[in-house]
Amino acid sequence: MKIAVASEGKSVAQHFGHCEGFNVYTVEGEKVINSEFYKNPGHRPGFLPNYLNDLGVNVIISGGMGGGAIEIFSEKSIEVITGATGDAEQAVKNYLGGNLKSTGSVCHQHEHSGSCGGH
Numbered sequence: 001m002k003i004a005v006a007s008e009g010k011s012v013a014q015h016f017g018h019c020e021g022f023n024v025y026t027v028e029g030e031k032v033i034n035s036e037f038y039k040n041p042g043h044r045p046g047f048l049p050n051y052l053n054d055l056g057v058n059v060i061i062s063g064g065m066g067g068g069a070i071e072i073f074s075e076k077s078i079e080v081i082t083g084a085t086g087d088a089e090q091a092v093k094n095y096l097g098g099n100l101k102s103t104g105s106v107c108h109q110h111e112h113s114g115s116c117g118g119h
Contacts, residue, residue, distance in 0.1 A: 001027050001028075001058045002025065002026055002055065002057045002059075003058065003060075003061065004023070004055070004061070005061045005084075005088040005091055005092060006019040006022060006063070007021055007023045007037075008020045010023070010088055011085075011088060012062065012084045012085055012091050013062060014063030014085075015064050015065070015107060016048070016060070016062040016065040016066070016069060016107075017043040017048060017065075017069065018043055019040055020040060021037055021038055021040045022038045022040065022052065023035055023036075024036050024057065025089065030097065032092060032093070035089070038055065046072055048069065049078070050072070050076075052078070053073075053078060059078065059079045059081065059095065060078055060079070060080055060081065061081045061100070063082065063083065063084060064082055064083075065080065065082050065106065065107060066106065066107045067107075070082075081100060082102050082104060082105040082106070083105040084100060
């Protein structure tokens with residue numbers, strides 16, 4: 001299984017589309033066996049969910065995400081976890097341990113005022 005975390009460095013990014021890149025963790029069972037960083041190739045509507053799908057991602061973790069991206073991930077049977085914060089790898093470990101649940105945080109506007117963690 002592959003779990004991607006929208007990231008700013010080693011931290012969970014608060015907005016999926018405008019993150020620095022994606023830390024992609026390959027896991028077996030509950031153990032991370034590999035991690036790779038993919039620079040964000042650019043924010044265009046509908047592009048990033050397809051990009052991550054092409055990388056073989058099964059789960060995406062982010063602070064916040066727009067509804068359109070969530071819909072595309074759902075269509076591709078990729079689980080979306082929003083509302084995450086802190087260290088990216090720890091978020092993956094929390095998810096694997098059943099301790100990270102989605103808050104359903106949806107960004108409604110590209111201005112991000114208040115709906116994406118206040119950034």
